[in-house]
Amino acid sequence: MAAKQHELATDLERRIAAGEFSETNKLPTEDQLIEQYGASRYCVRGAIAVLAEAGEVFPVRGSGVFVREDRGGMYMPISTSYGIAADFPDRKVVSTVRELALTRTDEKLAKRMRCDVDAPVWRVVRLRCVDDLPISYETAWYLKEYVPFLNEEIASGSLYRYMREDLGLRFGFTDKVIHVDWLGAEAARQLGLEEGDPAICIEDDAFLSNGKLFNASYNLYHYKNAKFYSMASMR
Amino acid sequence: MAAKQHELATDLERRIAAGEFSETNKLPTEDQLIEQYGASRYCVRGAIAVLAEAGEVFPVRGSGVFVREDRGGMYMPISTSYGIAADFPDRKVVSTVRELALTRTDEKLAKRMRCDVDAPVWRVVRLRCVDDLPISYETAWYLKEYVPFLNEEIASGSLYRYMREDLGLRFGFTDKVIHVDWLGAEAARQLGLEEGDPAICIEDDAFLSNGKLFNASYNLYHYKNAKFYSMASMR
């Protein structure tokens, strides 16, 4: 069951999208929202914080909570928390599995994944497209300890949805390292680019809510089709 | 005056760095921290949230707040909120001003900066080095409306510190777009790379706490010397 603040956030999002506040570009005051939703100030402020982190509103002390103008364009959040599918709910997201094998960690991977050498892992290589545009070529490893079963059908859909809803895993946080890399022959072929072309590379370590790493990945993004954004408060 | 939660966060950071919790890798419980600091649970949880966002700890419900292992290496937060200087407090950060001029916005810049065409802006081009390694080549514009005065001495130091402490500006949030770009001749020369080399490019729009944009910039990062990290909770 979703927390109350998230319900409020979702409803406020809907109201913003419906243009309910487009005249003033301002949300109702906190006191008004408390009234409207029959919630405490804690909840109302929690909901506003969710929207603020998503870059949809910004609160100004003494003045109100303002709706931000829409930035157009197809950008991916640099913290693509729940996978591409969740980032583009309105677009056609297709994952094509290029490799899927149950293998074992070598020394280097074991170190990265904080597990024993020779630990069983699923290795999954996928090409990911949004609206038929190739976006990324991803190599991911999932510890079999946490993901006992996997097949191509599952990997073609949303792996994160599967792990959360079917396996009952609870996610905690991710670490990402972002740098520039060059495409190898195979990655270039898959993405429709040239070998040696540059790519934004995001190395991602994903942890469960108990702090255990369950998934590491190496993601090469198409330099034309994939742009990222990031919002940060400066407090 | 800093808020109480931030004081607690700073002190906890100090205690973590001092190794006070290195045996268990766990912070004291919330109740214990309430006791130790004579603060409310709100404050204690606020402090923990600050550390969690910085990736220093992660809370596990029912279990405790765990200290995260140090990730080594020199990475820059993708949300380099207060400028490079604040990100590397222990390193030698040098900004060399390559250009500094009071000019006016053309149509394209005016659109980006949400201001009138021909609005006065400072244009500042800087090469930024950390420990004598070239990190980035940055072109930035500051609206004169908010930054009435600027000179090379100020721009050689921390512009953000100047704006905050001397001009009394209060920062709100930033929007960043991250993509790959190629170095032009001048940028390559400054960074000690070859023309045509790839670079991570971050376009940054910075807003005051009242939601007004005051600074836009275009930052090219050295593909070898600059790596970024980003942490995200997956809730």
Place this chain on the structure above:
DNA sequence: TAGTGGTCTAGACCACAAA
């Protein structure tokens, strides 16, 4: 001066982990 968001307190109950 009035209105609004920011911080803080005190206390309650819930969800989950570990014993």
Place this chain on the structure above:
DNA sequence: TTGTGGTCTAGACCACTAT
């Protein structure tokens, strides 16, 4: 079962904006 963090309420005062 016990202890921990997560959510929620009610109420207070402060900092800032706008008038």
